Amino acid sequence: xxxxxxxxxxxxxxxxxxxxxxxxxxxxxxxxxxxxxxxxxxxxxxxxxxxxxxxxxxxxxxxxxxxxxxxxxxxxxxxxxxxxxxxxxxxxxxxxxxxxxxxxxxx
Amino acid sequence: xxxxxxxxxxxxxxxxxxxxxxxxxxxxxxxxxxxxxxxxxxxxxxxxxxxxxxxxxxxxxxxxxxxxxxxxxxxxxxxxxxxxxxxxxxxxxxxxxxxxxxxxxxxxxxxxxxxxxxxxxxxx
Numbered sequence: 001x002x003x004x005x006x007x008x009x010x011x012x013x014x015x016x017x018x019x020x021x022x023x024x025x026x027x028x029x030x031x032x033x034x035x036x037x038x039x040x041x042x043x044x045x046x047x048x049x050x051x052x053x054x055x056x057x058x059x060x061x062x063x064x065x066x067x068x069x070x071x072x073x074x075x076x077x078x079x080x081x082x083x084x085x086x087x088x089x090x091x092x093x094x095x096x097x098x099x100x101x102x103x104x105x106x107x
Numbered sequence: 108x109x110x111x112x113x114x115x116x117x118x119x120x121x122x123x124x125x126x127x128x129x130x131x132x133x134x135x136x137x138x139x140x141x142x143x144x145x146x147x148x149x150x151x152x153x154x155x156x157x158x159x160x161x162x163x164x165x166x167x168x169x170x171x172x173x174x175x176x177x178x179x180x181x182x183x184x185x186x187x188x189x190x191x192x193x194x195x196x197x198x199x200x201x202x203x204x205x206x207x208x209x210x211x212x213x214x215x216x217x218x219x220x221x222x223x224x225x226x227x228x229x230x231x
Contacts, residue, residue, distance in 0.1 A: 043201055044218070044221060046219050099154070
């Protein structure tokens with residue numbers, strides 16, 4: 001099974017900061033990597049698919065990059081509504097989709 | 108507008124069974140790949156099962172042989188029959204539509220629509 005490891009597990013930041021979250025796969029997954037945002041008590045929301053493609057309606061301050069085993073999610077200028085937990089997910093080994101453990105972004 | 112509404116969660120004793128439902132609107136369940144994803148309290152996301160449009164099913168090892176995914180096309184509804192439940196199955200269960208991005212060389216799957224989730228608590 002492909003394991004996904006995110007770092008850091010939690011992150012403190014301020015409004016306006018540039019933030020980067022990292023996701024590493026246990027084996028190469030090309031660019032089959034998605035990112036989700038989850039707020040407390042809510043369902044996850046798709047932000048980025050295929051490593052760097054922005055889902056419709058997602059603000060352009062969100063961006064993704066990477067290929068192979070190492071990936072990043074960047075928020076260029078944090079907004080108050082961005083404080084949430086972020087998950088990466090590999091879609092290379094379908095249908096056994098696996099998620100990272102999550103990164104909690106806090107003020 | 109796409110909408111997914113789960114129901115059927117609740118408190119169940121270990122060893123018991125429960126059936127979750129996910130009523131869809133705004134699209135046809137039978138024309139899409141549909142998944143269940145769960146999240147234990149305070150934990151991360153875990154993919155549970157998928158039902159392909161053609162009827163093929165897959166399960167995570169943690170639920171294989173105990174859970175069954177199905178759909179009722181006349182009701183446009185997805186189900187998850189959960190048997191032999193244990194405390195480890197305690198979680199919020201989400202249904203999700205599997206979207207895809209097609210290029211000339213690859214198909215990139217993702218979960219693009221989610222329900223609000225239904226809580227299953229397995230406890231005596």
